[in-house]
Amino acid sequence: MFDNDSMDTIAAQIKQADSVYIFIHENMDGDALGSGAALCSYLRRMGKTAFVIRDGEVPQNLAFMDRDYCRTSGQVPVEHDMSIAVDCSEKTRFPHNIELFDKAGNSACVDHHLAPAPLANFNYVDPDAAASAELIFKLFKAMGPEPDKEEAEALFAGITTDTGNFQYSNTTKETHEIAAQLYDYGIDANHVSVEIYETVPFRKLNLSGMALDRAEIYADGKIAMTVVTQDMLAKAGAIMNDSEGIVSELRSIAGVEVAILVKESDDGRVFVSLRSKTEANVQKIAAKFGGGGHVKAAGCTVSGKSWQEVYEDFKNAAAEEIQ
Amino acid sequence: MFDNDSMDTIAAQIKQADSVYIFIHENMDGDALGSGAALCSYLRRMGKTAFVIRDGEVPQNLAFMDRDYCRTSGQVPVEHDMSIAVDCSEKTRFPHNIELFDKAGNSACVDHHLAPAPLANFNYVDPDAAASAELIFKLFKAMGPEPDKEEAEALFAGITTDTGNFQYSNTTKETHEIAAQLYDYGIDANHVSVEIYETVPFRKLNLSGMALDRAEIYADGKIAMTVVTQDMLAKAGAIMNDSEGIVSELRSIAGVEVAILVKESDDGRVFVSLRSKTEANVQKIAAKFGGGGHVKAAGCTVSGKSWQEVYEDFKNAAAEEIQ
Numbered sequence: 001m002f003d004n005d006s007m008d009t010i011a012a013q014i015k016q017a018d019s020v021y022i023f024i025h026e027n028m029d030g031d032a033l034g035s036g037a038a039l040c041s042y043l044r045r046m047g048k049t050a051f052v053i054r055d056g057e058v059p060q061n062l063a064f065m066d067r068d069y070c071r072t073s074g075q076v077p078v079e080h081d082m083s084i085a086v087d088c089s090e091k092t093r094f095p096h097n098i099e100l101f102d103k104a105g106n107s108a109c110v111d112h113h114l115a116p117a118p119l120a121n122f123n124y125v126d127p128d129a130a131a132s133a134e135l136i137f138k139l140f141k142a143m144g145p146e147p148d149k150e151e152a153e154a155l156f157a158g159i160t161t162d163t164g165n166f167q168y169s170n171t172t173k174e175t176h177e178i179a180a181q182l183y184d185y186g187i188d189a190n191h192v193s194v195e196i197y198e199t200v201p202f203r204k205l206n207l208s209g210m211a212l213d214r215a216e217i218y219a220d221g222k223i224a225m226t227v228v229t230q231d232m233l234a235k236a237g238a239i240m241n242d243s244e245g246i247v248s249e250l251r252s253i254a255g256v257e258v259a260i261l262v263k264e265s266d267d268g269r270v271f272v273s274l275r276s277k278t279e280a281n282v283q284k285i286a287a288k289f290g291g292g293g294h295v296k297a298a299g300c301t302v303s304g305k306s307w308q309e310v311y312e313d314f315k316n317a318a319a320e321e322i323q
Numbered sequence: 324m325f326d327n328d329s330m331d332t333i334a335a336q337i338k339q340a341d342s343v344y345i346f347i348h349e350n351m352d353g354d355a356l357g358s359g360a361a362l363c364s365y366l367r368r369m370g371k372t373a374f375v376i377r378d379g380e381v382p383q384n385l386a387f388m389d390r391d392y393c394r395t396s397g398q399v400p401v402e403h404d405m406s407i408a409v410d411c412s413e414k415t416r417f418p419h420n421i422e423l424f425d426k427a428g429n430s431a432c433v434d435h436h437l438a439p440a441p442l443a444n445f446n447y448v449d450p451d452a453a454a455s456a457e458l459i460f461k462l463f464k465a466m467g468p469e470p471d472k473e474e475a476e477a478l479f480a481g482i483t484t485d486t487g488n489f490q491y492s493n494t495t496k497e498t499h500e501i502a503a504q505l506y507d508y509g510i511d512a513n514h515v516s517v518e519i520y521e522t523v524p525f526r527k528l529n530l531s532g533m534a535l536d537r538a539e540i541y542a543d544g545k546i547a548m549t550v551v552t553q554d555m556l557a558k559a560g561a562i563m564n565d566s567e568g569i570v571s572e573l574r575s576i577a578g579v580e581v582a583i584l585v586k587e588s589d590d591g592r593v594f595v596s597l598r599s600k601t602e603a604n605v606q607k608i609a610a611k612f613g614g615g616g617h618v619k620a621a622g623c624t625v626s627g628k629s630w631q632e633v634y635e636d637f638k639n640a641a642a643e644e645i646q
Contacts, residue, residue, distance in 0.1 A: 165488035166502070167516035173506035176499045179489070183496035190492035194600060197490070199577040202540055202547070209535025212528050221525065254383060254522040277521070 001115065005122045007135075010108050011142035013122050017082035019049040023101050024086055025093035026055035030161025030196060032087040033062050033070075035110075035132040038154035039086060040069040042140060042147060051076050053101075055094040064195045065154045073100040083107045087132035087158075089115030089125055110135050130170040133158025134178050152185035157192045165193075204242040207232060211246050217256065223318045224250040227262040227307055240265065247273045258282060258318045264307040272300040272314055285317045324438065328445045330458075333431050334465035336445050340405035342372040346424050347409055348416035349378035350564055353484025353519060355410040356385045356393075358433075358455040361477035362409060363392040365463060365470060374399050376424075378417040382564050387518045388477045396423040406430045410455035410481075412438030412448055433458050435485075437615065450617070453493040456481025457501050475508035480515050487571065492619060527565035530555060534569045534584070545580040546641045547573040550630055552587045563588065570596045581605060581641045587630040595623040595637055608640045 014020060020043050024032040036052040043050035052069040053076070073096060083104040085091070089111045091098045101107070107120035112129040129135050133155040140147050147155070159179060163171045166179075183189075207228065215226035228243045236242070243263060250259035257280045263271040272289070274282035275297055282298040291300025302310050337343060343366050347355040359375040366373035375392040376399070396419060406427040408414070412434045414421045424430065430443035435452040452458050456478040463470050470478065482502060486494045489502070506512075530551065538549040551566045559565070566586055573582035580603045586594040595612070597605035598620055605621040614623025625633050 160489070164516075165490055166483070167488055167513060167520070169511075169513035171512055173503045176503035176506070180496045180499035180503065183499070188492070189494055190490060191601075193487075193490035198575045198579075198600060200575045202538075202544065202576045202579075205535050205572060205576055206538065209532045209538065212532025213536050215525075215529060215532065217525050224525070249523075249528060252521045252523045253525050253528055256525075 001125065001127070002118050002123070004124050004126070007124055007138050007142040010110065010122045010124055011139060011144075013106055013108060014043070014082065014084070014143065017048065017106060019080040020082045020084060021076065021080050021100065021104065022050065022052045022084050022086050023088070023094050023097055024052060024054060025088040026095065028054060028056065028058065028062070030062060031131045031133055031158035033058065033065050034154040034156075034158030034161070035086045035136045037065040037067070037069050038133070038147065038151040038158075039084070039136050039139070041067065041151050041154070042143075042145070045148070046145065049080070053094070053097050055096050061196050061199055062157075065157060067150065073097045076100075078103050080104050081106060083120070085109040085111065085119050086136065087111055087113070089113050089119050091119060110139060128172070130168075130172060130175045131159045131162035133162070134175065137178050137181070147185055149186045152182045152187045153189075153192050156182050156187050156189055157196060160189070160193065161196065201238075201242065203236045203238040207236040207238040207242050208246055208249065210236060211243070211261070212249060215250060217253065218315055219319045219322060221253075221255040222257040222322050223260065223315065224253050224256045224258070225260045225262065225311065225315060226250060227264065227311060229264045229307060230266055240271075247275050251275045251277050257322050258285070260314050260318060262307050262311045262314065268303065270302045270305060270307045270310040272302065272310060274298045274300070274314075280318075280322050282321075285314065285321050288317050289313065324448065324450075325441050325446070327447050327449070330447055330461050330465040333433065333445050333447055334462060336429060336431060337366070337405065337407070337466065340371065340429060342403040343405045343407060344399065344403050344423065344427065345373065345375045345407050345409050346411070346417050346420055347375060347377060348411040349418065350567075351377060351379065351381065351385070352567065353385055354454045354456055354481035356381065356388050357477040357479075357481030357484070358409045358459045360388040360390070360392050361456070361470065361474040361481070362407070362459050362462070364390065364474050364477070365466075365468070368471070369468065372403070376417070376420050378419050380562065380564065382567075383524050384519050384522045385480070388480060390473070396420050399423075401426050403427050404429060406443070408432040408434065408442050409459070410434055410436075412436050412442050414442060433462060437617070451495070453491070453495060453498045454482045454485035456485070457498065460501050460504075470508055472509045475505045475510045476512075476515050479505050479510050479512055480519060483512070483515065484519065493617070524561075524565060526559045526561040530559040530561040530565050531569050531572070533559060534566070535572060538573060540576065540579065541638060542642050542645060544576075544578040545645050546583065546638065547576050547579040547581075548583045548585065548634065548638060549573060550585040550587065550634060552630060553589055563594070570598050574598045574600050580645050581608070583637050583641060585630050585634045585637065591626065593625045593628060593630045593633040595625065595633060597621045597623070597637075597641075603641075603645050605644075608637065608644050611640050612636065
């Protein structure tokens with residue numbers, strides 16, 4: 001990878017700017033908005049004009065972090081001193097805002113994704129960091145003033161979401177050291193967590209319960225399957241979107257290699273979601289029925305068959321795959 | 324609460340013992356077994372005879388920590404030098420092993436639950452600790468030798484399970500500082516996490532499904548409740564321990580303040596697990612029925628009533644509490 005500038009250099013560049021726009025990737029996640037919101041708030045407290053330029057809507061469970069920071073390209077003056085890309089190292093990650101990014105006289109990039117080439121004039125890209133929020137915390141150290149509580153909470157949100165709550169293998173000793181330091185600024189980590197994770201619609205949990213209640217395992221426990229039917233949706237008062245997450249729960253079963261969720265749509269079609277735990281290739285299973293995806297996560301839409309027929313088809317195809 | 328002995332005093336007492344039995348509570352969780360297994364391994368490495376005395380089965384997802392440490396009362400010689408209660412401050416938490424506990428000439432208790440009275444000769448009970456594993460880590464510091472990788476991973480397991488993966492409000496700056504230090508011993512936190520969370524027994528997911536399918540919300544959606552009956556256990560082929568986690572799922576429902584799981588035992592007793600999301604004090608609810616715990620996580624055992632009666636009692640008490 002290319003050489004980074006120092007965080008001190010980037011801090012010095014930012015200090016010279018009066019107006020700073022922060023660019024985050026489309027389909028924003030907790031780390032993108034958490035890092036962006038923390039930096040935006042911090043720069044405003046330094047007296048600068050600052051906005052987070054979003055590409056897409058703010059998800060409901062992250063909205064607590066957007067304290068009037070987020071704007072689209074059309075909602076801000078084009079002229080500004082500096083553009084900073086946060087949590088993305090390629091401009092194609094914010095496709096609708098590239099033009100605005102390029103309007104600034106100066107630019108920087110702070111990110112933890114592996115980057116093919118420098119995006120900005122000044123770059124600090126560290127793929128070993130578990131979250132961009134870790135790097136924004138380092139930027140704050142380089143800039144001087146301490147973050148306030150809300151900024152620290154936004155950084156915590158970024159870290160905890162990008163590490164799967166400190167469970168993924170990207171989590172390091174330093175991740176926990178930074179989390180510990182964030183407590184110095186009075187963070188209420190539980191408040192952050194409740195906002196992000198504890199806002200599950202009752203109907204969704206209910207639907208998940210029904211689906212897991214009727215789940216079955218096959219092939220010596222290597223295949224787990226269940227179904228979401230129109231009847232179940234009606235009973236739970238749910239929509240098909242509420243079935244998200246069920247297939248991951250199936251995969252979490254001990255010994256299961258392939259998890260399959262069959263979804264009966266209201267228009268005669270049957271959707272199938274597939275997940276693999278370690279070695280099975282669910283893309284191959286999906287491809288047999290015209291579907292696609294990745295080795296460990298694939299999907300398929302089948303027409304002209306009942307969900308029961310589709311269920312049997314995929315059960316048999318999965319049994320063949322894991323042999 | 325009573326005055327604690329110092330960790331140095333407890334360390335000195337343990338050093339004098341040749342045989343040490345570690346007692347953990349029934350319905351063991353990740354913190355009970357993690358703390359117990361880490362201490363047992365550590366003491367064996369010091370040349371002592373050590374066992375974890377279990378009251379009930381080791382759950383499948385925690386079994387990776389039991390490297391031949393766990394025994395029931397009948398499987399070990401009665402004579403031993405020291406009994407240490409870990410992650411429990413009342414002997415009634417290990418009802419089948421009280422007699423064995425009392426056979427030792429010396430005893431200690433290391434725990435983070437609020438305790439009414441000292442359980443042992445020497446006690447270190449710190450309700451501010453997020454997990455007993457934090458205290459066992461401090462005990463190791465007091466004893467001298469450093470933990471090995473497996474012991475550090477067991478402590479991490481205790482901390483991550485008792486803090487809901489660092490999301491609960493019991494998590495502190497020190498929790499993260501200790502987690503950071505555990506990385507010095509080479510822990511693979513992701514391995515621990517996969518063992519604990521991605522090896523869910525099918526019967527457990529099935530049971531969870533049944534319980535969430537029949538979950539109900541009350542008081543304008545502020546109270547979520549469900550039950551695990553003996554019939555449900557039989558249908559799922561599950562044990563009561565498999566109900567762990569259901570109450571947290573209830574709490575994750577949007578708008579829910581108090582989550583309550585009622586568990587019908589096979590001996591006429593009814594267990595109740597309570598969780599609070601933000602401000603409600605579930606310890607107060609549990610205390611009304613002779614139970615205890617923490618403000619946001621409490622439990623209770625009720626005798627002489629049907630689960631249906633207990634369900635109604637707790638529904639009403641919760642409705643009063645959140646008013």
